Amino acid sequence: MLGYLIRRITYGIVTIFAVSVLSFLIIQLPPGDYVTSYIAALEAQGDDVSAEEAETLRAYFGLGQPPYVQYGKWMYQIAQGNLGLSFQYRVPVTEVIGERMLLTIILALGSVVFVWITAIPIGIFSAVRQYSIQDYIATTLGFIGLAVPDFLLALVMMYLAWDWWGFSIGGLFSQEYAAAPWSLGRVVDLLQHMIIPIIVLGTAGTASLIRITRANLLDELRKPYVVTARAKGMTEWQLILKYPVRLALNPVISLTAYIFPFLVSGSIIVSVVLSLPTLGPVLLRSLLSQDMFLAGAIILLIGVMTVVGTLLSDILLGLVDPRVRLE
């Protein structure tokens, strides 16, 4: 297990390095340097920037030095918790994305949990009762869930929530809590507002996870060890839950890592529609306005989150499946 762990962590570090280089390239991508775009941005807003100021900024950002030195500096700053300045918001990037980052993670985790607790039982039931009415219903709903675009689902749910319960679901907080410090009331308010975004974000994932769980379990149900368990005298549900389900869920565990970044990036449009204060809309805006430090930082963070997610699910998989540790 230790060797397996070390190997996984090494891969993770290498991947994070690659992601950071990529994010750095994105920052470098627009023509000119960032000071040029920074100044352009400032001037567009009516601020004048003197040549002297521009020079100071250039020196501050270390422009004119070879790219690897700039990359090194950027990394060094990040290591100290400094993600640079947002041109657009004119505040440190950390300030722009701080709470949004937290809310994004909470929303993504919430969606993963939602996907798990709905898809796994439905998938198991579909497989065990293959070709039953319930299986057909689950399959049909699954395909609809996959086919309906998220933003449409978001609009429909928003309309229904308003029409049926008079509940307005823009944002993640009610007005009185939006800028308030964290408190129990704020948490409850957040949870209430998260229900619909989680359903919207989780639907496609749920639909595909139902398919995956069902297909895996159908495969496992045909394996000889199931017959052995049956021949022991276990009840059908007892043995299904202990043996084939356990094996069918291994790939599901590793898939979660892939759902995670999809939830973060997939949430962009949904977040715009539902006006959620998450990273998605900010990333979109930063890319549109060439706010490169902000965009680079968000891409880097999403990358790191993905790698950490993958690492966690690898470790989980190693814990539940002894064969994986061998490789």
Added chain:
Amino acid sequence: MSQSTRSEAVASHKIDNGAPLLEVKNLHTHFFTGEGVVLAVDGANFEVHAGKTLGLVGESGCGKSVAAKSILQIVDKPGRVVDGEIIYSSQVSAGQEVRRDLLRLDAGGAEMRAIRGGEISMIFQEPMSSFSPVHTVGNQLTEAIQLHTEMSDKEANETAIQWLSHVGIPNPTQRLNEFPYRLSGGQCQRAMIAMALSTNPRILIADEPTTALDVTTQAQILNLLQRLQAETGMAMIFITHDLGVIAEVADEVAVMYLGRIVEKAPVKEIFRNPKHPYTKALLTSIPRIDAQPRERLPSIKGSIPHPQNRPSGCPFHPRCPAFIAGTCDVKEPQLAAVGENHQASCFLYPGC
């Protein structure tokens, strides 16, 4: 392991030669597939006597495994036992037996589950894949024990260790905590036997338990099974397509063809005096001693028809060298006495 602990683990069954312990009568098990109904078992009759071994032999696909699974009511979907009786005589208390039709019991009910793995255990052809790869050997063994006894975890563990050592697995205590992939095929089959016997069943169904193993291991496993049978007095249904193995382990032989028993006799009688043309053909195709271990029997003329398009009349008639036109392809022969303790279903013999 010392002699005293061994006798704790192995409870001996009384051997009596009266009524059969298990009687399969007119068993029909069919598979209702999208392409049609497969008559996997179509009127099989055989019986198992206490302490004896019934060898169930026949070519691949003739319904041996399905018949065995029917006894435990664990036939895979879309299969179903559609007709027949499986009379099993359970021991309710010392010396008192109750004869019940297992097919009348609810397949998922407590009574059937108590018999499954408790009174009638089964071992399989693929020892490696018959264990779950993500649960330890000990977990799977103690589970079987605890399903049929009131043992605590600790007692079940000790029993499992005793049985592992009894079937010849070295370092049983350590093996208990290991996953099946650490065991060789032969060791897995030994562990499977330990698991099946740990509940002191009265009947062991062994479905080609040595087919997937190399010759040396095959011989060891056969010896082990015979030794354990002598110790426990259990009865055995030994399924194989290898007549060489039958000669070694069986007391009685039932030859199966396309879901039916075509000949039944004590083992010596079958080898010395086979009656049914199919049995004769099987005997002339016994693999030679120097043949490859896993080689199939050199096939008999023609191929086995798929159970879905079963031939009319005698199911063997398209391949039979003694085929009687106008009779064999029209009428169905019945299993009838062709000698003392000897039955066959073939029109060559009067009464069939």
